[in-house]
Amino acid sequence: MTFARGTVETPAFMPVGTYGAVKAMTPEELIDTGSEIILGNTFHLMLRPGTDIIARFGGLHRFMHWDRPILTDSGGYQIFSLAESRRITEQGAQFRSPVDGDQIFLGPEEAIRIQQRLDADIIMVLDDCTPWPVEEARARASMELSLRWAGRCRDAHGAHRAALFGVVQGGTYRHLREASLRGLRTIGFDGYAIGGLSVGEPRDEMIKVLDYLAAQMPEVRPRYLMGVGKPEELVAAVCRGVDMFDCVLPTRNARNGQLFTSRGVLRIRNAQHRQSEQAPDPDCGCYTCRHYSRAYLHHLDRANEILGARLNTLHNLHYFQNLMREMRSAIELRRLDAYALEFSRRAAEAEQAVS
Ligand SMILES: [Zn+2]
Structure with a gap:
């Protein structure tokens, strides 16, 4: 994917920069991990520090000192997660700010306007997300509402230079997913995301959706699986044609010592690492693995030293970006299926070693 701010090789993994920061990482460190694009959360940024302040700095890139592409989500998923204090109508979403309790309205037009003011390189349409499991009627109503919102987002976006992505909804109902994709393709977007997965459904259900949906998505447009996932899920999704991912797993789990x-x-919290001189991952060439032992990381975690969270995060992001790099090279060599098989074999071995 080529943007004014740089090129992004796909399949790509986007670290999540919730509040305009990928937790504990400087932009230079992110670049060292191989990250070419990051994600910013519209919902969190509009509440704190607020769009006005970021716009005064000329946009999110300048504010946070990241000059490469940024994708912003629409805030739909976070509003969906509020459950109690939100109300969804045809016009948009009304919710209570978790920061100061204010009543806030976010409709399709507002979501686009805010993302344009943040100056994102990829802007997402506002969508309504359903939980899992959900009955067909509710999934249908939500998908149809999302489709109407997608049309309003397209109109609101106008001729703005940022790319605009649509989001396929429909739960785990095949006919709804297919109708959602058809509707979005009729409106026309620069890329197509699959939303509403990784919300608690079994992994098989997610793979089933990818199996039929990815094959129907336009080949020349990026396909983005939102909020996924674990390394094995990334491999399974890339095999089915997905180009982009975002997930908090590498950063969040790093802070929890995983x-x-x-x-x-x-x-790393386990007592068995207390005296281990081994590198965290003997096969990894990241800064953390080159210089530190498991015993040291174990100690930092126990002592609650902030450096521990930083070193763990560096390693995890490096691991995720290296996985993407390996898959890109396997695709170029036309041996992705062999790579995926080898990956599952190693994962199964690792599981046995642990148990
Ligand atoms: Zn490492």
Whole structure:
């Protein structure tokens, strides 16, 4: 994907910068991990520090000192997660700010306007998201509302230079998902996202959706699976044609002492690492693995040293970006299926080693 602010190789993983910061990382460190695009959360940024302040700095890039592409979400998912204090109508979403309790309205036009003022490179349409499980009638009504909102977003976006992505909804109902995609394609978007997955459904359900949906998505447009996921889910989705991902797993789990490694998940808090001289991941070339032992990371975690969270985050992001790099190279060599098989074999081995 080519933007005025740089090129993004796909399949791509976007670290999540909720409040205009990928937690504990400087932009230079993010670039070192191989990150080419990051995600910003419209919902959080509009509440704090507020769009006016960021616009005064000339947009989110300048405010946070990241000069490469940024994708902003629409805020729809966070509003969906508020459950109690929100009301969805045809016009948009009314909710109570978790920051100061103010009543706030976010409709399709407002979501686009805010993302344009943040100066995002990829803007997402506002959509309504359903929980899992959900009955067909409710999934249908929500998908149809999302489709009408998508049309209003397209109109509101006008000729603005940022790319605009539509979001396919419809729960795990195939006919609804297909209708949603058809409707979005009729409106016409620069890219197509799959929303409303990874909301508690079994992994098989998610894979089933990808199996039929990805095949129907336009080949020349990026396909973005929102909020996913675990390394094995990324591999499964790339095999089905997905180009973009975002997820808090590498950063959040790092702060909880969980390191993703070529040999499975390492829980650095476990007492077994107290004296270990081993690198966290012997197969990893990141700054953390080159210089620090498991014993040291274990100690930092126990002592609640902020450096521990930083070193763990560096490693996890490096692991995720390296996984994407390996998949890109497997695609170029036309051996992605072999790569995926090898990946599952190693994952199964790792699981056995742990148990
Ligand atoms: Zn590492």
